[in-house]
Amino acid sequence: MARNEVTQAITWGFIGLGQMGYPMALKLRENMPKSHKLLISDVNDQVLSRFIRAVQDAAGHAERGSVDVQIAENPREVAEKSTVIITCLPTPQIVKDVFDGIFIDGILPSLQHQRLFIDSSTIDPPTSRAIAQLVRTVLGGAFVDAPISGGVVGARAGTLSIMFGASTQLPSLIERVTSILSLIGQKICHVGEQGTGVAAKLANNYILAVNNIATAEAMSMGRQWGIDPRVLTEIINSSTGRCWPSEVNNPVPGVIEGSPASRGYEAGGTVGVIQKDLRLAMAGADDAGVTLMLADKANEVYTAVEKVYSGKDFSVVYKWMQDQTSEKPEVI
Template structure:
């Protein structure tokens, strides 16, 4: 995501970054510097902004008109934004600050942060969780679903403009909190479909069906879904899928477990029944115990190990 921002914003702009992993930060800074040098040598330096490292989230917010955050858990998001707010008003800039949080967190936490930003007049907060995975981030083809309120529509246009630097789709879902609500709906479906795909492929193979033929048939029939077509859990069916490299990379089973937990909590708060949720949670808890760090399609291997 950061690489795409750097390559698409004007060279006169500055991209500030901040990450708790210092090695990752140093590596990105060096890659960014080399990219600027290559672009300058080729005479195509336009759009290759310089990259600097912010000392803190507050430091970044003080100097930036747009701040994009991406964090693992609701508490991490709260910690970052309250660290920005606790030191008083931010210095004025030529444009109202725009805070875009691409984290997948629960709607209640996101609304709390939005309220804290808006009531103190420190800018506008937009929840804009992302879908598309590592490949989408690398290729700039991510999809965003965002929540924001704008009386004139100018904020919506501004948000879309920023998100277009990192992705190809930006869905305005409604008021603050609507973005993360939409993302949790999507990922609840994904959590269930992933298990169903793993179960079905395991069943088909035990019946003697060819996995590639089975997947091709399903993907032209009513069972078609992302876990079957793009992230197929059987090694070798989709060469680019994590299953074909021992389930390395991709979307970690722990992240899927987290998103399912958030969806269940949000559903309970709204009084919405999720009959399949408890079974799915039990499966992901067990899979994480044995395959922590692997892509969530490793559910298939977990099922294989339990087949008689």
């Protein structure tokens, strides 16, 4: 981070403590200067209370009094009091709603440093650019899109890959954003102008959505052919079929210890979220005149899976495939 922000006491803001935001905010509190304050906001009061307890427990009983984490009344308060504001929200509409709530009262009180809004949500580029324009003109702050990749496991470990979009004409902003994101992620990549971060994320998640189905199909084939899923996974992960759904988020229960599949498909990234990203990629590709050959079929599959396993990790597509060959779906 820029030296002046390290040496000067500032307030950080984090809005959205969901599946990804919660561990990201914990990692931020762990790595940010201990003398700084963290202001948090979420629609779920229980999550907010749980977060504060988790931070206190991590600090240890002797240091609990020195842990400065506070709950904001709403996103506007976060924006008013914070120099750096990170948002991690599930859908473009929720991102719009949150920023509408910040914009409603107009210009924000002056702070020692320019406010920086970092949106780590996965949304469409037009929405991201529109919000960025309003942040600049209405709030007088800087806005970058910085979607994340690596799942809940990566968020907890601080190993996320983060791609961000920011003006190439502002090298100091790029340096500032890179140093901040390094507190919660491992690989930080400046993609290009504002809006290119979310565009890169959608391209990546299009591959993820398709690879997840392909991996589930391959593991299903192996199962029917009598191949031990662990053996098949070892072969795939040392061969050309290796991918994140095979290596980290393998869809077969028991193959990868601690994976969602091995925990009853407890959600890391839900079916609904991957389908949302797929549809955003489809819309963006259509707008750019790019034909996606596999998108419609993948969307059809996720629509069917969502009807049966809503809220489960998207690797549950493998379980759904098994259901298609049996008379009655198993309860998970």
